[in-house]
Amino acid sequence: MILASGGLETAVGLEFVKWRPPVGGFYKINTDATLVEGKTVVGVGAVIRNHLGQVMASTAQRLEVSISTKLAEAMAILRGIVFTVDSGLVPTVIESNALSVVSLINSGSPNLTELGLVCGDIAKHIQDGVITAVGFIPRKAKVVAHTLAKMALSIDQDRFWM
Template identity: 30%
Template sequence: MHNLASRRVVPGGICPICQTAEETIEHAILLCPWTRAVWFGSKFQWTINPNGLTSFDRWLLKGVNLIKSCSTDLETDLAVLSCIVWNVWKKHCKAIYQSVNPNPWMVIFIINSNQLEWNQSLHSNNQELREEIRTIPDREGWTPPPEGFIKINVDASWLSGNPFCSIGCVARDSNANVLLSSCRKVLAPTPLIAETLAIREGALIGHNLGWNNISIESDCKVAVDAYDAGKQMGEIRVLIQDIKDLQQRFQSCRVKWIARCKNQVSHLIAQLGLKNLLPPGWLWNLPKPIQKALIEDGRGIPPRF
């Protein structure tokens, strides 16, 4: 609109959405009130400061450098940044040419869905290799913790469009005795938040039951890496701090990444819980997929959870 106005194609260059400022590329993508809400509500939680903002390309380069300095998953975070810019511009054009007022919270939801599709696309590139690994009959499965420790395997199941995720947890001792299992649903707007909530759930279980030495295992490498590195990832920053605060209440509390093949039981509990396929009394009458996962762990099936 700014360029069209400068060429006198349109009568003025005021933003047709907020009608309070000149519609430059910087205003359209960064400074319009609804776009500020999108940037702050994104995983980066950025507050756009108009002071010193000279051009969009310089701002974008600064943002890329900031992500490079603190990201634990650079490729994904750069893809999310591109996705935010694209969706903001797309909704801006739709507002102008189709008279559809942009909803920042709907845009954030679309961005989170795009991020999930991106992650699934990345994972599918190695699907054939993972399938080959799964067919190896003597692959290493779940391993018991050292004597005196309780191992808590955790996982989360998340589905785009569903505000709730399902968290599955299984606690076992060094003799492979199942001490506790649980499944519950919690609010989680993104899969990364869901996986981090699952790790915190494991720490809460250990603390509430008075266990002194625990080992929490998750198959979400991004969340575990963020915990290990102590990096300030916007959307899970508070959760990571909660986990670290809980860690201080144990004699020993370890958080470790493991492959999905070593985390099958909690993974299945989370999946079945999200689909409402865990019947009443499932703790005493295990669904067959969970029985199979326990057998594949090489630890047999306990009489009950």
């Protein structure tokens, strides 16, 4: 990672994708989920940073389930919310690379599918003011969360760092 004014930049080939810090007084959590094709395991990663870009907390969690990629990404967001609340690092903005999940959360439309119910739980945290926004970010701008999700596939118990 290269520290640059205005945020962290991640070099990806010849392309730079910039992570932007939240406004002062807020935290930002990046989440990701990783699945292994044909296996019943999902890795979830989350990293919480302050307005200076400093890592305040992170987690790698392993879920023993067989679910879709979209549902895994929604579960990663929900796990990230629970982690940030338990850590006391609120109010928080969340970013995910799952555009369709982020769109469903922000739509406010009732949806009784498994994915819709998880997104509804996430939306409730927004209504409660714990989470101020859920936004999209390209995976290349949240390498730490992706790395934690991949790491979670090989651990036997959830890990939390403060």
